[in-house]
Amino acid sequence: MKSRIPDGRGSGVLGGTGRAVVRTVPGAPGRGRSGHNGSVTSSDVHRSGFACFVGRPNAGKSTLTNRLVGSKVAITSSKPQTTRHAIRGIVHRPDAQLIIVDTPGLHRPRTLLGKRLNDLVYETWSEVDVVGFCVPADQKVGPGDRFIAEQLKKVSRRTPVLGVVTKTDLVPKEQVAQQLLDLQQVMDFADLVPVSAKDSYQVDVLSDLLVQQLPEGPQLYPDGELTDEPETTLIAELIREAALEGVRDELPHSLAVTIEEMIPREDRDDLIDVHAVVYVERSSQKSIVIGKGGERLRAVGTQARKHIQALLGSKIYLDLHVKVAKDWQRDPRQLRKLGF
Ligand SMILES: Nc1nc2c(ncn2[C@@H]2O[C@H](COP(=O)(O)OP(=O)(O)OP(=O)(O)O)[C@@H](O)[C@H]2O)c(=O)[nH]1
Ligand SMILES: [Mg+2]
Secondary structure (H helix, E strand, O other): OOOEOHHHOOOOOOOOOOOEEOOOOOOOOOOOOOOHHHOOOOOOOOEEEEEEEEEOOOOOHHHHHHHHHOOOOOOOOOOOOOOOOOEEEEEEOOOEEEEEEEOOOOOOOOOHHHHHHHHHHHHHHOOOOEEEEEEEOOOOOOHHHHHHHHHHHOOOOOOOEEEEEEOHHHOOHHHHHHHHHHHHHHOOOOEEEEOEOOOOEOHHHHHHHHHHOOOEOOOOOOOOOOEOOOHHHHHHHHHHHHHHOOOOOOHHHHOEEEEEEEEEOOOOOOEEEEEEEEEEOOHHHHHHHHOHHHHHHHHHHHHHHHHHHHHHOOEEEEEEEEEEOOOHHHOHHHHHHOOO
16 A cells, blocks of 8 residues: 555555555655655656645745755745746756746736636646646635636646645644645645645655656756756845835735836946836835835845845846836736736
């Protein structure tokens, strides 16, 4: 029997077709990366392909993507609907190359942007070899998850779906076990796995399970490449991430960032000038983002600059402007301008 659940309480708890895969002794001797539970991706076979994470907004998809890739390729925040692009993160392993497509959270759309984001998620499903359906351990499996399951059932005949219970560090073990049971009720999964991106718990197990579903194939991206996102997109995202910090209500959704120009400073080979615009939807939001005497915007700039410098390995001068693009989330023309 393949399944093992926390506390060594035997393998019958989950019953049915889904199997919860838990490596009870992380990193125990003799359990190599691909050697758990006897399911081996043999070392002479090289696999490559695509996986995508899907789930409600805020389920922890991007954090998990970053953890698997081992680097920050996607921004994350406590605000729902942080991710707005299908971001590819690349996991390099000796036996496989796994490309993870992190998608926006699936939700009931209220704006044209919301609808576009959902469409992007559906499109992605048809292009991947395996889907990871993420549900956080600390929130009841609800209508939002059942809605996603209904959509996923349409693809699950062709594409295997793994049930992933995320953020296990937030709840006691018993609740994780219960969540696995509840999740199993919503659809048939190829496997069920609890993980914590924060504690790196079972992230390697998840990696193995995803890789097992990939076809045999060669490396698709060169060694060391962690994402195929253009540098300017990554930079714009890091600025948006910093700007998201500490704003609330509708404002997080109203933020968009574009990079207008990025040029090496003349006569200096160690400094790059980055000119960026932070868009909001209303002038009242503009004053919030700028803050009293420009204080907030300066803090955003400082925070973003740290991350951008780490990304580029170079000093930057970050010039931030805030502009109003009225109701851009609902306006097709503005959406196009902002890249949606
Ligand atoms: N404690 C804990 N928090 C986590 C974990 N994974 C993610 N989070 C937090 O959950 C929040 C949402 O994480 P994201 O990775 O941005 O979630 P997402 O599913 O990508 O969200 P959207 O892009 O909005 O759909 C952030 O505040 C993360 O820090 C985890 O394993 N443990
Ligand atoms: Mg995300």
